[in-house]
Structures are given as structure tokens and as C-alpha cells.
Amino acid sequence: MRAIKRMAVESSLVAGEEGEVEVNDDRISLLPDPILTMILSLIPVIEAARTSVLSKRWRYLWTSIPHLDFFNFFDAFFPGGLPTQVGEKCISVFNQIFACRQAHINSCELPIFDDCPFDLDYFFFRLDELGIQDLLLSYFGKDPINLPSLFFCNSLKKLKILCFLVRLPSQFNQLTNLQALELIVVSITSTHLETLVAGCPRLENLTICQSVHLSELRIRAPNLLLLDIFVEEDKRRFRFSLIKAPRLKHIVLGYSLNKEFRHNFSEEEDEEDENKIDEVDNLIKLLMNLDHLERFSFRCCPYLFKFKSIMRLPDSLPIGCQLVHMKKLFMELNFDDAAMVSPLLFLLRSCPNLEQLSLECRCSKTGFPIETNYWEKQKPPECLKSHLMTIQIEYIRLSSKNVIEFLKFLLVNARVLVRMRLLYSKSSTDQSKEDIVVNELLLFNRASQNALLEIKPGRRFYGS
Structure with missing residues (x-):
């Protein structure tokens, strides 16, 4: 703020005809509102608010900042963390900011702490009134809290939440304008996720990363274009039960095992799970419903390929169900493990028009050995003959x-x-x-x- 004030004062001093100093109109203040609000958006919110004392011209200018970043607010004033005794003061500052706000808010980033109990209902109500479009919420505390009133902000177009509990209110209907949703380390059940996605008819991008309590993925999204999901499995195996997304173009799948489960992943558990779950049928059914895909990225922990059933994959998907629109394929694998090479060949043979192939090698101690002269015995996939142009x-x-x-x-x-x-x-x-x-x-x-x-x-x- 000192820099802005100094610029305003210096710009008002000009030399007279005989070297005298005259005070003219403040040239900085004469700049158009969009330029001034752009300048103010580059500094912490609380600093921008303090510019209201410069002059009448600046009094309410800060209330038009399109982007409110409260992470910068905490970094600027509490670099060592948020002291407990300032919780009420922070709430007072936020209430003043939103009470004075006049213009619409394009985006807002807000950290929420255990010892700073915001009135979240009021906060989300004001955001919806001000037409919030892009919202990032991150929770820093021991036990995740729920955000029921968040799901009534119908103006939202992009929502990203980290480390919260997600339990939809019984009155939840739709977020009709939401186009992008990111759930990072949130606690959500399969039922609530299915209801949430179904209630976002314009949803195009969905990202789910390490969500607790999520055991199944059931997706119904008529306009979904990108599905990016990373799952850390424990003793409950994650499954894709249903994906109905006729416009889906790109899927990014990532699997991992938590350290405790990986340590106890014995052969006995492997055989027991193999009898209960047919991984082959699950994979084939998933891909047969996604014949409109154009890009597929697959990152997977090698431990998940310990199932012998994965090597019983057919040569390819049935002719009428092949991924004829697939142009780009990415996969992580161990070339010395037959259980990981088999899915690669299956995908290559199921994508006859593939143009770009990207692979990353991963070494692992587990796996099934590859037979001698394995690649000499393989029939080349159709994509190699006529379409594959780039390999990395x-x-x-x-x-x-x-x-x-x-x-x-x-x-x-x-x-x-x-x-x-x-x-x-x-x-x-x-x-x-x-x-x-x-x-x-x-x-x-x-x-x-x-x-x-x-x-x-x-x-x-x-x-x-």
C-alpha cells in the first residue's frame, strides 16, 4: 500500500513554469477502474482494503477486485501460523470485506483453520449473492468438517476443496452452473459422490484424489469430458461400477496401495481376492462403455498386478466395441512383468487408430516372468501398421x-x-x-x- 500511496503522491507533483511545484489531479487515480483493480489484485486483500484511505477515488475501489486470495492474507500477517487469540479478529476482517463488497467475485481462495471458526453459512450465502464462479477451499485441522451450505452456491462454475468431509444436505438439488469439480483428500461415500455428480448437469472436468471411504465409482454425467481419479487402496478394493458419460474424451487413472496394506499383501490374500473379484471382466466392461474415448492415461502401483487373472485378457475388445476414437495412450509398466505387459498389448490391439503412445518404465520386485522370445511370437496390433506415428x-x-x-x-x-x-x-x-x-x-x-x-x-x- 505504501508503494501505491507514494506513486499517487509523486504523480500529483509537476513542475511549474518557473520551477515551482504545483499540485495537479492525481494521475494514478485517473486510470480506468479495470487497470486499478488489476493492480490491487496483485497485493494481499488486507493491503488492498487499506488503499481506501488514500482519497475518495480509492474509498470503494478495492471492493471491485475480481479475485480474493486469503492465502496471501495469512502468509503476509501470520507467516508462522495462525495464533488462537486472533481468530475473532480474522472473522471481523472477513465480515467487513464481504459487507463492503459491491462488485461480483470471479474467484476466491480461502484456508479454514480449527481455531478460526468462520460463519460458513454466511460466507457461502454472500459468495452466492456476489456471483462467485471459482472457489478454492482448504481445511487445516485435525478432524475434517462438513460444508452443507456450500452446495447451495448455484453460481459456482469451478470448485476445488481439500481435506473436508462431504455429506450432501437432504435439500440438495443441483449445482446447475458447475463445470469443474476437484475433490482432494476428501471424505465422501460412493452414494454422495454419485448424487453430487448427477446434480451437476454441466460438469465437464472431474478430479478425485485419495478420497477416503470411496469404494465404488458410479458416474452419470452427460457433459463430462475429463475424468481424473487417483485411488489409494487399502483392504477394500476400489471398483468402477458404472460410467455413463457419452461425451467423455479423456480418462486419467491412478492406483496405489497404502504402505500398511502393501506390506501385508500376501499370496493368500491375492488368491482370496482373485476368487471374489474378476478383474478381467471389470476392466473389459469399463472399456466397452467408453468407446468414444480419445485419450487414456494409466498410472498404477505394480502390486495391483499380482492377480494372475490379468494375464487371461483376450487379444482385444470385441470388434464392435473397440476404442476406435482413441488417439493417445499413456501407461506405466514393468517390461519384465508379464502381468503388466499383457494389459499393454490388450490396449494396443483395442485401439486400431492410435497415433501417440507414451510409456514410463517402473521396476518392481514382484511380478510374473516373461517367456523366452515373447515379442517375436506376438502379432503386431493394427495401430502399428497404419496409424501410430509418435512413441515416447x-x-x-x-x-x-x-x-x-x-x-x-x-x-x-x-x-x-x-x-x-x-x-x-x-x-x-x-x-x-x-x-x-x-x-x-x-x-x-x-x-x-x-x-x-x-x-x-x-x-x-x-x-x-
């Missing part, structure tokens, strides 16, 4: 025979390949052997003579 594979180990055989399988069958880019983990002991393998790959016969092969080890680079 990261963190490969050139010492792995299975990796090298897979790369040769791609090179000898990808007829329209334009570029293959490889990033490998550099060894400190076998550098000479790595150079031999690199040269072998660079000289290897390719089905596409114009294909560019790039091999990059850390800071070193090879290409042909």
Missing part, C-alpha cells in the same frame, strides 16, 4: 533384454512411425555396454525408413 518411452533400462526386444518389436512393425524418443536410466557401471546397445538400436532395421529415433541418457544424447 521414459526411464527404460538398456540392460533389460525384454525392453530391447519390445523396442525392436515396435521398430520392425511401426510402418508410419515418424518419431521414437527414448529416455533411459544411465548406469554408472555398464556405460560401455549401454553405448553398444544404443548403436545397435540406431542401426536396427525400421519398417518406417523416415522414422527419427532419439535416445537420450540424462544429459547425453544420441540420434539418427
Whole structure:
């Protein structure tokens, strides 16, 4: 605020004809409102509010700031954390800010603390009155709290909440304008999630990350374009029960196991779960309902591929149910594990028009060994013959025979390949052997003579 005040004072002093100093109109204050509010939006909210003492021109200007970032407020005044005794003072400041507010609010970011009990009902009521469109809420406390009144803010277009309890009120109907929803480490049941998504008819982007108590995903969203979900599993296995999203273009799936469950993930539990859940049928049913997908990204903990049933996948999806619109595929896998290679081949054969393939190699101690000459026995997927143009594979180990055989399988069958880019983990002991393998790959016969092969080890680079 001092800088703005100094600019206003300095700009009002101009030289007279004989060197005298005259005071003219404040040129800073004569700037258009949009420019001034843009300047004020770059400083903490409380500092912007203090500019109201500069002049009549500035008195209510700060109330038109389109973006309210209260994270900056706490960082500026309480860098060491929020003292308990200032809770009431903070509430008073927030009440004054919203009482004086006149213009609409485009976006607001607010941290909520245990020792600063906001009147959340009033807060969400005022936000809805002021036409809030983009809201970020983050909770910093021991036990998550519920936000029932939040789900009556019908002006919201984008909502992101972190570390809260989500229990929809019985009167919940719809968030008719919501287009993007992010639930990060929230506690929500499958039933409440299904009701929430179904009550957002314009929802286009849905992100769910490490949500507690979520065991099933049932989605009904007519306008959903992106589904990004990361699940950390415990003894309750997560399942995709239903996805009805006719416009869905991109799915990002991430799976992991919490440390305790990973430690106790024994062979006996594996066999028991295999009898209860047919992972193969679950995967096939999911993909058959998503034949309109254009992008699929799959990140998965290797421990989840311990089920032998995953290797009983068919060659591909049925002809009438293949992913004919799929253009981009990303997957993490271990090339030395047959249980992870099998889903990759299944997806490649089920995406006949795939154009871009991105893979990341992950090593794991568990897995099923790959049979000798495995890749020589495989029939090349249709996408390799006519559509796959770009391949990128990261963190490969050139010492792995299975990796090298897979790369040769791609090179000898990808007829329209334009570029293959490889990033490998550099060894400190076998550098000479790595150079031999690199040269072998660079000289290897390719089905596409114009294909560019790039091999990059850390800071070193090879290409042909």
C-alpha cells in the first residue's frame, strides 16, 4: 500500500513554469477502474482494503477486485501460523470485506483453520449473492468438517476443496452452473459422490484424489469430458461400477496401495481376492462403455498386478466395441512383468487408430516372468501398421533384454512411425555396454525408413 500511496503522491507533483511545484489531479487515480483493480489484485486483500484511505477515488475501489486470495492474507500477517487469540479478529476482517463488497467475485481462495471458526453459512450465502464462479477451499485441522451450505452456491462454475468431509444436505438439488469439480483428500461415500455428480448437469472436468471411504465409482454425467481419479487402496478394493458419460474424451487413472496394506499383501490374500473379484471382466466392461474415448492415461502401483487373472485378457475388445476414437495412450509398466505387459498389448490391439503412445518404465520386485522370445511370437496390433506415428518411452533400462526386444518389436512393425524418443536410466557401471546397445538400436532395421529415433541418457544424447 505504501508503494501505491507514494506513486499517487509523486504523480500529483509537476513542475511549474518557473520551477515551482504545483499540485495537479492525481494521475494514478485517473486510470480506468479495470487497470486499478488489476493492480490491487496483485497485493494481499488486507493491503488492498487499506488503499481506501488514500482519497475518495480509492474509498470503494478495492471492493471491485475480481479475485480474493486469503492465502496471501495469512502468509503476509501470520507467516508462522495462525495464533488462537486472533481468530475473532480474522472473522471481523472477513465480515467487513464481504459487507463492503459491491462488485461480483470471479474467484476466491480461502484456508479454514480449527481455531478460526468462520460463519460458513454466511460466507457461502454472500459468495452466492456476489456471483462467485471459482472457489478454492482448504481445511487445516485435525478432524475434517462438513460444508452443507456450500452446495447451495448455484453460481459456482469451478470448485476445488481439500481435506473436508462431504455429506450432501437432504435439500440438495443441483449445482446447475458447475463445470469443474476437484475433490482432494476428501471424505465422501460412493452414494454422495454419485448424487453430487448427477446434480451437476454441466460438469465437464472431474478430479478425485485419495478420497477416503470411496469404494465404488458410479458416474452419470452427460457433459463430462475429463475424468481424473487417483485411488489409494487399502483392504477394500476400489471398483468402477458404472460410467455413463457419452461425451467423455479423456480418462486419467491412478492406483496405489497404502504402505500398511502393501506390506501385508500376501499370496493368500491375492488368491482370496482373485476368487471374489474378476478383474478381467471389470476392466473389459469399463472399456466397452467408453468407446468414444480419445485419450487414456494409466498410472498404477505394480502390486495391483499380482492377480494372475490379468494375464487371461483376450487379444482385444470385441470388434464392435473397440476404442476406435482413441488417439493417445499413456501407461506405466514393468517390461519384465508379464502381468503388466499383457494389459499393454490388450490396449494396443483395442485401439486400431492410435497415433501417440507414451510409456514410463517402473521396476518392481514382484511380478510374473516373461517367456523366452515373447515379442517375436506376438502379432503386431493394427495401430502399428497404419496409424501410430509418435512413441515416447521414459526411464527404460538398456540392460533389460525384454525392453530391447519390445523396442525392436515396435521398430520392425511401426510402418508410419515418424518419431521414437527414448529416455533411459544411465548406469554408472555398464556405460560401455549401454553405448553398444544404443548403436545397435540406431542401426536396427525400421519398417518406417523416415522414422527419427532419439535416445537420450540424462544429459547425453544420441540420434539418427
